[in-house]
Amino acid sequence: MAALSAWFWNERFWLPHNVTWADLADPAPGVEYPKAGHLFTALPLALGIFAVRIVFERFVFTAHVGIARRAQPNAVLEKVFTSITKNPDSRHLDGLSKQLDWEARKVQRWFRHRRNQDKPSTHTKFCESMWRFTFYLCIFTYGFQFLRQVSLLSVRDFLIMFIHHLATVGLISFSYVNNMARVGSLVMCVHDASDFLLEAAKLANYAKYQRLCDFLFIVFSVVFFITRLVIYPVWVLNSTMFESWAIVGPFPSWWLFNFLLLVLQVLHIIWSYLIARIAVKAMLRGKVGQKIHHQLFSAYLKSKKKNNFVRYENMFLFIVLLGSKSGFFGLWR
CATH class of the missing domain: 1.10.10.60 (Homeodomain-like)
Known part of the structure; x- marks a missing residue:
């Protein structure tokens, strides 16, 4: 087992030249770097967050959303x-x-x-979207406020979503262990900036506020395009691919990380095309109708409706952010 661990965490693959795991394990006084053991805190905290979600959906919003329940058993x-x-x-x-x-x-x-009992009711979908909206908004706000405290560089069908999950979870885990948590947190902050807006649009749709739904859909689309097609490639990819090359030079895991980041950018382009196509249909029809919403949510959140992987992926990120107070200092400045 020790030999397998030593082979997997080979310093020549994961770290830049002249950097060792000992440098990260024993930093200067007053400095703390992320450690692989921090990731194990995700297990108990995930159970806690799951319990909060159950209480949130069943007791907090169930009593206040104002959407009719199912008929009582007879x-x-x-x-x-x-x-x-x-x-x-x-x-x-x-x-x-x-x-x-x-x-x-x-x-x-x-x-x-x-x-219709076996189908998700509007009440159920509303509560689930309210949880997602609250969760995405919290992790985005927390991450954004945390990142403001440190100096930064100027610097999602099944196959598509499966590739996205592999790339994202790999980036979250390895970048954290590898002490590249700063750029990793920036990547996730960019991704989380639009998710809560989509859930807010769904909430308005379920509550029959059509104008508010249309407005939120437009805001979501604009934020999605700006964050995924402008900020991500121009600033984040530029920093990870070119500025880091000049500072620390390429090393084996550098190629892996940037390959995964480029995979995400390809997925951004595919999703942007789907959203733009739906937005055009909406403008031609004069509103973002029920069918349009269904198409958008199916295209962009297909896997979120079929499984919990994306939810736990973001939960994992949130836990990692909570577990590190000084780990956002990457290997390149």
Whole structure:
């Protein structure tokens, strides 16, 4: 095991010339660098954040969002639904309404709600988007405020999302262990700048505030294009590819990190094309309608709806940021 660890963390691959792991493990007095052991704090903290999310969705916003819940369970109607028919005709509706002393329309509404029970309700989607909005806003605000305290250089279909996850998690983990957390935090700050705006647009859409939804969609699109197509390549990539070359020179992991950063930029271009195409459709139709929203959210957040990987990816970043108070000093200045 020791031999495998020594091979994987080979200094000639991960570090610039004339830099060793000992330099990072034993820095000058008053200076602390990130350590690989810090990443293990993600495990207990992830459980804590998951518990906060459950409380947040079920008890905080559930009681205040003002969106109707599902119909209450009814033993008689449930038996009819499971053993007789899921879509009763007028004869069944009249019989059930007399048996329950309900209006026929109320019985019909119950069956409609029951048929949709396995689908995510607007209430459920609203609470989930509210959590994502709050979470993304918190990690972006925290990261931005933290980065202001240090001097900086002037310097997301399945396959696409899977590639994005591999690149992002690899960058987060290895850049932190390798003490390149400053540029790593800048990359994630740029990415998080637009996510909470998209969730805010979804919230407005679920709450039927169409004009607010349209406005937030426009703001999201503008911020997305500026951060992913301007700030990221012009400042971040310029620093990691050219300025770092002049300061520390290339080394094996330098090529790996910049390759992953370029992969992200290719994905940015693909997503920007999808968003621009949807924005054009929206302008031609005069509003960002329900179908347009569905297309956007499916294209950009496809994997977020199907799995929790992106959510935990950002949770992992948030935990890493919390765990380091002096780790944002990269190997190049």
